[in-house]
Amino acid sequence: MTDIVNTEQAAAWNGPEGAHWAEHNPADGGFNAELTAPLLTAANIRPDDHVLDIGCGTGETTRLAARQARDGHAVGIDLSAAMLQQARAAAEAAGLGNVAFEEGDAQAYPFAAGRYQVAISRFGIMFFADPVAAFANIGRALRPGGRLVFVCPRSMADNDWYVVPLSALHKRLGTATLPESGMFSLADPAHTTDVLTRAGFSEVTLRPLDAPMDFGADAHAAADGYLGSGPVLAVLEQPGGLTRATARDLLADALRPYESPDGVRIPGGHWLVVARRPTENLSARGAHRPRPGR
Ligand SMILES: C[S@@+](CC[C@H](N)C(=O)[O-])C[C@H]1O[C@@H](n2cnc3c(N)ncnc32)[C@H](O)[C@@H]1O
Numbered sequence: 398m399t400d401i402v403n404t405e406q407a408a409a410w411n412g413p414e415g416a417h418w419a420e421h422n423p424a425d426g427g428f429n430a431e432l433t434a435p436l437l438t439a440a441n442i443r444p445d446d447h448v449l450d451i452g453c454g455t456g457e458t459t460r461l462a463a464r465q466a467r468d469g470h471a472v473g474i475d476l477s478a479a480m481l482q483q484a485r486a487a488a489e490a491a492g493l494g495n496v497a498f499e500e501g502d503a504q505a506y507p508f509a510a511g512r513y514q515v516a517i518s519r520f521g522i523m524f525f526a527d528p529v530a531a532f533a534n535i536g537r538a539l540r541p542g543g544r545l546v547f548v549c550p551r552s553m554a555d556n557d558w559y560v561v562p563l564s565a566l567h568k569r570l571g572t573a574t575l576p577e578s579g580m581f582s583l584a585d586p587a588h589t590t591d592v593l594t595r596a597g598f599s600e601v602t603l604r605p606l607d608a609p610m611d612f613g614a615d616a617h618a619a620a621d622g623y624l625g626s627g628p629v630l631a632v633l634e635q636p637g638g639l640t641r642a643t644a645r646d647l648l649a650d651a652l653r654p655y656e657s658p659d660g661v662r663i664p665g666g667h668w669l670v671v672a673r674r675p676t677e678n679l680s681a682r683g684a685h686r687p688r689p690g691r
Pocket residue numbers: 403406410422427429451452453454455456474475476477480501502503504518519520521522524525
């Protein structure tokens with residue numbers, strides 16, 4: 398096992414949250430499936446590319462990348478053993494011979510330097526304790542000129558899928574505002590540009606991307622999907638808080654207005670972020686070194 402520096406994240410994604418995600422986000426078509434096509438279009442993967450998928454989860458985007466990089470290969474890295482187990486099984490079932498999965502922390506994993514032309518991520522890069530160190534580590538894995546392409550949520554206010562169900566629970570608890578979440582750590586475009594620049598990337602662009610999130614066939618299925626998510630587990634763990642049954646009813650009531658013939662679809666606002674590892678020698682500029690105290 399390689400170094401894990403994001404130990405809380407590793408515990409969550411290897412514990413109930415990861416198991417729940419693996420169950421409710423099947424290997425294909427998870428809640429953020431609408432983000433896949435824009436991500437892969439921007440990644441522009443070529444047949445002989447080597448692709449790294451950060452926080453790959455159950456590996457849908459890794460497998461799609463491997464299909465595009467048919468003469469190259471795709472590697473997914475994730476903290477969660479349970480999710481990687483599904484990812485490997487799905488790749489094997491699909492008969493993909495050019496895909497592999499690594500269990501590890503992308504912030505510290507000893508990637509082969511300059512191995513990949515493209516690094517992608519669908520919602521797997523918001524949870525780093527030290528984002529500059531993490532993106533610098535990912536940058537080292539890229540060839541000079543290589544591309545980093547990811548999607549992440551914009552602000553909480555842009556994401557009804559997060560705010561609406563959680564507010565229903567917090568309102569019942571008497572909490573005035575929702576607690577901050579690592580989910581939105583890259584919401585501020587100036588901050589994200591600064592992080593990526595300090596990590597050694599250049600040509601950073603952020604494009605708003607609005608796409609609904611899918612939460613299952615009806616409000617009860619959607620409520621079950623939310624019940625084991627990190628933010629809802631945090632509510633359920635509060636002493637004297639809500640029972641699971643009450644939380645499920647509150648979630649279902651909040652989600653019912655979003656029921657449609659296509660299932661429960663709730664608006665989401667995201668960034669599509671593209672950056673490049675410069676072609677010049679970064680270490681000569683010290684660009685990978687995080688600033689002290691940050
Ligand atoms: C919201 S899920 C997204 C999973 C997948 N990309 C998808 O779209 O279905 C976030 C994933 O990032 C992974 N993750 C979080 N921090 C990580 C880290 N430091 N290194 C590797 N994976 C990480 C988690 O284990 C989890 O699978």
